[in-house]
Amino acid sequence: MKVDVRERVAVAMSVRGQLDDGGADMETTIGALAVADELGRVLWRIRYGEISRASGFDRAVSLLVKRLRSQKRSRNQWGWGAAARAPGGDIFVKLGTRVVWEWLGDRCGECHGMIVSGLPDESHPLGERAYCCAHCHGTGRRRYPDAERACALGLSLVTYREHWAPRLLAALALLDSFDGSVETTVRAQLSPVA
Numbered sequence: 369m370k371v372d373v374r375e376r377v378a379v380a381m382s383v384r385g386q387l388d389d390g391g392a393d394m395e396t397t398i399g400a401l402a403v404a405d406e407l408g409r410v411l412w413r414i415r416y417g418e419i420s421r422a423s424g425f426d427r428a429v430s431l432l433v434k435r436l437r438s439q440k441r442s443r444n445q446w447g448w449g450a451a452a453r454a455p456g457g458d459i460f461v462k463l464g465t466r467v468v469w470e471w472l473g474d475r476c477g478e479c480h481g482m483i484v485s486g487l488p489d490e491s492h493p494l495g496e497r498a499y500c501c502a503h504c505h506g507t508g509r510r511r512y513p514d515a516e517r518a519c520a521l522g523l524s525l526v527t528y529r530e531h532w533a534p535r536l537l538a539a540l541a542l543l544d545s546f547d548g549s550v551e552t553t554v555r556a557q558l559s560p561v562a
C-alpha cells in the first residue's frame with residue numbers, strides 16, 4: 369500500500385495537541401520525523417503548521433546559512449569564491465533568508481500550485497476546459513523575477529545574474545532535496561507499520 373507520508377505527517381501534526389487519544393500511529397509518524405535531518409524537519413514543521421512561521425523561519429535560515437558556509441569551506445562545490453564577498457552585509461544571511469522565504473511561498477500565484485486550471489467554456493461538456501498554467505509553465509511553482517531577487521540580496525541585477533542566480537537556484541534545490549530526504553526517512557521509518 370502506498371502511503372502518502374506528507375499527508376500523514378500533516379494530519380498527525382494538525383491534530384496533535386488537540387486530541388488526547390491520537391493513538392500510536394500518530395506518535396510513530398511524529399517519531400519518524402524526529403529522525404530526519406534538522407533543516408528538513410524544521411522546513412516541514414513550518415510548512416505543516418507544527419511551529420510558528422516566525423520562530424521556524426529564523427531557525428531554518430540559520431541552519432541553511434550554516435550549511436551554505438560549510439559547503440563553501442569544505443568542497444567549494446558551489447564555487448562561492450570571490451563572488452561571496454559582496455558589499456553591504458552578509459550575503460549568506462541574505463541569500464538564506466530569501467531562499468527559505470521563496471521556498472515556503474513557492475506556490476504559483478495564478479494556479480496556486482494546482483498546475484492545471486479550468487477555463488469557463490460553454491462548449492465543453494464539463495463547462496470548463498482544463499489548461500496548463502502558463503504563468504508557472506505547468507510547474508506549480510511561483511516564478512520570481514531576477515530584479516526582485518537581486519533587490520532582496522542588495523545586489524545589482526548584473527551582479528545577481530552573473531554570480532548569484534545559479535547559487536540561489538542551487539540553494540532552492542538544496543531545500544527541495546532536504547524535503548525529499550525527510551520524506552525518504554519518514555517513509556523508511558514508517559514502513560514497518562504502513
Ligand SMILES: [Zn+2]
Pocket residue numbers: 476477478479480481482483501502503504505506507508509
Ligand atoms: Zn501556475
